[in-house]
Amino acid sequence: MKNKQPKHMEIMSYKKCLSIKRKDGLRMRCVDEFTMNSLLRCTVSRNFKRPFMSVYGEDEVITYGKFNYIIQNIRAFLVSKGIEKGDRVAILGESSPNWMIAYFSITTIGAIAVPILPEFSKSEVNKILTHSQAKSIIVNSKQYEKVKDYCLENPSLIVRLDDLFHIPEKILKDINNKKNFVDAAGIDIKVYKRRAKENVALNEIKVEEEDIASIIYTSGTTGTSKGVMLTHKNLVWNADISSDAYVKIRPRDKFLSILPVAHVYEFTEGQLLMMMNGAQIIFLGRPPAPSILLPALNKIKPQILLSVPLLMEKVYRSAVVPTINKNKTLQKFMKNPLTRNAVCRLVGSRLKVKFGGRVKFFGLGGAPLDKEVEDFLYRAKFPYAIGYGLTETSPLVAACGAKKSDHKKGYIGKFVKHVDWKLLNKDPKTGVGEIAVKGPGVMKGYYKNDDLNKEVFTKDGYFITGDLGSVEKKRLALKGRSKTMILGSGGENIYPEAIESIFNNQEFVEETLVVPEGTSLVALIKIDYDSFAKITKLSFEDSKDAAIEYINKLKRDINKELNSFSKIHEVTLQEEPFQRTPTQKIKRFLYLDRKKKDKKTSENENNDSND
Incomplete structure (x- = not known):
C-alpha cells in the first residue's frame, strides 16, 4: 500500500512525550517541538492506522497514515511550483478534511497559511488577498466567485479545495462561473509523484517554532479586519497544554466539528487538540441547524463538542425552558431552592441524550455564556467547559474543565499555566481593569501594521486584550469589552x-x-x-x-x-x-x-x- 508507515518514522509514545521538559520551563506532552511538522510526525507515528477524518453522511474515512501520505505529495507539488518558506497561501472554503490537509501541506514547508472565513464578502476576501499578497489560493467551488477577479489580475497557483486538483492558468482563464470551476479539468495533487530534487528540497526545509504559521484576519465587531500573525509555537503550544489541563482525550474519542476551522478557536482547541491525541474528527459538513445537528449527534454519539454559547443558549430556550414550563410539578420544584438541583439534573439528563448520550466535554468559547444558562448547566452537572481567549492569543488565555468542581459561577476559570497577566487601569472600588497578557500563545503582531502593534503592546511586552475583567482567587470574571463599555453621565461604568x-x-x-x-x-x-x-x-x-x-x-x-x-x-x-x-x-x-x-x-x- 502506498501510504504504509515509513520505516524511518520513530514511534513517539505519549508516555515518552510526557517526560519532555524544556529549558524555557515549558513541558511538551504530545510533540517533541512546538511546530506543525512535529505535531504531524508524532501523531502519525502513534496513530498511523487509526481513523482520523470524515464528513457526516459520507462513507470515506481518512486514516492518520493516509492524511500524512496526501500531505507529503502536496508539499512536493507546492515546492515544485515555487512556493517557498514565508510565502502566503490562502485557504477559502468550508470545514473539511481537505481544508486540514491543505493547511498542513502549506505550513510544513515553511509557507504561511492565510485562512479566510467563508462568511467574508467578496470585497473583504479581495482585501485580504491583496494585503497578504497571496501567492497561491486553495479555494472550493462554492467560494470561487469571490477570488475570480483576483486570480485573473494576479496570476496565482490555484488549487480546487473540493478535490485538491490544481487548475492550470490556461484553463482558469476560460472559467467564468462556479459551475465551470467545479467541472474544470485539473491535476490531482493528492497523488503527485515526488521527484528526487523535490525530496531533497523538502529535506532541506527547516521550520522553526517562531516561524509564522498563519495570518488570520479577524472579523471583529468594530468593522475593521486585521491580520494576526500566529507562530507554530503559539498554536501548537496552546493545543498541547490544553490536552493535559482541561480534558483527557483518548484515541477512540469522537469529535463532531461544527464551527469554521478558519477560526482559531475551532482550529486549535478542536482540530489540533484532537489530532495530537489520536481522536477521530467528523465534520458536520453543513450549518448546524437543529434539523441537521440533532440526527448527527444521535448517530455519531460524540464524546467531545465545541460551540459558541449562542448554540447552547438556543437549545436551552427551545428545549429546556419549554420542558419545565409545560409541567406544573417541575415548575413548582424549580422555584423551590431545595429541589431546584434535582429538576435541573433530571432535565439535564435528557439534554445529554439529545447530544448523543456520551458527551464528556462540551467546550464553550468565543463569547460570554448567559448567566441563567450557565446556572442550569452547573446544577444539571452537564459536562460543559468555558474558555476565554482571542485570535491574538491563539486563543486560550483562561479556562476551566468540564467537572462541576472546576467551575465557579460567574467566573471563566483560572489563567492558563505560563500565561502572565495583569489588569490595567484597575478600578480600586470594583477591581475591574483591562486584561493584558503575556505568554507562549500571544501573537507576533499584526501583519504590516507597526502603528497598531505599538498601541496593543505595553512597553514591557503585555498584549492589551481590550476586555474588561476582575480576578478573585486566580479566577477571571469577564465584564465586557472596553470599547463597548458605556460611560454614564456621572462618569459611571x-x-x-x-x-x-x-x-x-x-x-x-x-x-x-x-x-x-x-x-x-x-x-x-x-x-x-x-x-x-x-x-x-x-x-x-x-x-x-x-x-x-x-x-x-x-x-x-x-x-x-x-x-x-x-x-x-x-x-x-x-x-x-x-x-x-x-x-x-x-x-x-x-x-x-x-x-x-x-x-x-x-x-x-x-x-x-x-x-
Missing part, C-alpha cells in the same frame, strides 16, 4: 452585556442589544414572533402592536432591578436579525448613532425624490 443578559432571559426574547443614544440607553429587542403570536392568538399585525406593549412592560420591570445610571430609557423592536460576525457576535458598530443614520437615510431619500 455601564456594561451593556450585563443588561442584555437580563432581557435575553425573558420569555419570547431572542436577542437584545443595548446602545447609547445621547445620555440615555436604548435596548433593541428581537422577539420570537411565531411563539408570541401562538400564545397571544393574534394576527401578525396585531401581535406586533402587542409585542411593543410587551417589551415596554419588560423595560418597566427590568428597570426596577437596575441601578439608576443603567436604566433603559427606550425599547425598540428589532425587525430583522442582528448582523453578526462568523463567531456569532453582533456587529455593534452597525447599530450605534441610530438617529443620525435614520436622519441621513431620510435625507438621502428626500434627495432621491427631488432628482
Whole structure:
C-alpha cells in the first residue's frame, strides 16, 4: 500500500512525550517541538492506522497514515511550483478534511497559511488577498466567485479545495462561473509523484517554532479586519497544554466539528487538540441547524463538542425552558431552592441524550455564556467547559474543565499555566481593569501594521486584550469589552452585556442589544414572533402592536432591578436579525448613532425624490 508507515518514522509514545521538559520551563506532552511538522510526525507515528477524518453522511474515512501520505505529495507539488518558506497561501472554503490537509501541506514547508472565513464578502476576501499578497489560493467551488477577479489580475497557483486538483492558468482563464470551476479539468495533487530534487528540497526545509504559521484576519465587531500573525509555537503550544489541563482525550474519542476551522478557536482547541491525541474528527459538513445537528449527534454519539454559547443558549430556550414550563410539578420544584438541583439534573439528563448520550466535554468559547444558562448547566452537572481567549492569543488565555468542581459561577476559570497577566487601569472600588497578557500563545503582531502593534503592546511586552475583567482567587470574571463599555453621565461604568443578559432571559426574547443614544440607553429587542403570536392568538399585525406593549412592560420591570445610571430609557423592536460576525457576535458598530443614520437615510431619500 502506498501510504504504509515509513520505516524511518520513530514511534513517539505519549508516555515518552510526557517526560519532555524544556529549558524555557515549558513541558511538551504530545510533540517533541512546538511546530506543525512535529505535531504531524508524532501523531502519525502513534496513530498511523487509526481513523482520523470524515464528513457526516459520507462513507470515506481518512486514516492518520493516509492524511500524512496526501500531505507529503502536496508539499512536493507546492515546492515544485515555487512556493517557498514565508510565502502566503490562502485557504477559502468550508470545514473539511481537505481544508486540514491543505493547511498542513502549506505550513510544513515553511509557507504561511492565510485562512479566510467563508462568511467574508467578496470585497473583504479581495482585501485580504491583496494585503497578504497571496501567492497561491486553495479555494472550493462554492467560494470561487469571490477570488475570480483576483486570480485573473494576479496570476496565482490555484488549487480546487473540493478535490485538491490544481487548475492550470490556461484553463482558469476560460472559467467564468462556479459551475465551470467545479467541472474544470485539473491535476490531482493528492497523488503527485515526488521527484528526487523535490525530496531533497523538502529535506532541506527547516521550520522553526517562531516561524509564522498563519495570518488570520479577524472579523471583529468594530468593522475593521486585521491580520494576526500566529507562530507554530503559539498554536501548537496552546493545543498541547490544553490536552493535559482541561480534558483527557483518548484515541477512540469522537469529535463532531461544527464551527469554521478558519477560526482559531475551532482550529486549535478542536482540530489540533484532537489530532495530537489520536481522536477521530467528523465534520458536520453543513450549518448546524437543529434539523441537521440533532440526527448527527444521535448517530455519531460524540464524546467531545465545541460551540459558541449562542448554540447552547438556543437549545436551552427551545428545549429546556419549554420542558419545565409545560409541567406544573417541575415548575413548582424549580422555584423551590431545595429541589431546584434535582429538576435541573433530571432535565439535564435528557439534554445529554439529545447530544448523543456520551458527551464528556462540551467546550464553550468565543463569547460570554448567559448567566441563567450557565446556572442550569452547573446544577444539571452537564459536562460543559468555558474558555476565554482571542485570535491574538491563539486563543486560550483562561479556562476551566468540564467537572462541576472546576467551575465557579460567574467566573471563566483560572489563567492558563505560563500565561502572565495583569489588569490595567484597575478600578480600586470594583477591581475591574483591562486584561493584558503575556505568554507562549500571544501573537507576533499584526501583519504590516507597526502603528497598531505599538498601541496593543505595553512597553514591557503585555498584549492589551481590550476586555474588561476582575480576578478573585486566580479566577477571571469577564465584564465586557472596553470599547463597548458605556460611560454614564456621572462618569459611571455601564456594561451593556450585563443588561442584555437580563432581557435575553425573558420569555419570547431572542436577542437584545443595548446602545447609547445621547445620555440615555436604548435596548433593541428581537422577539420570537411565531411563539408570541401562538400564545397571544393574534394576527401578525396585531401581535406586533402587542409585542411593543410587551417589551415596554419588560423595560418597566427590568428597570426596577437596575441601578439608576443603567436604566433603559427606550425599547425598540428589532425587525430583522442582528448582523453578526462568523463567531456569532453582533456587529455593534452597525447599530450605534441610530438617529443620525435614520436622519441621513431620510435625507438621502428626500434627495432621491427631488432628482
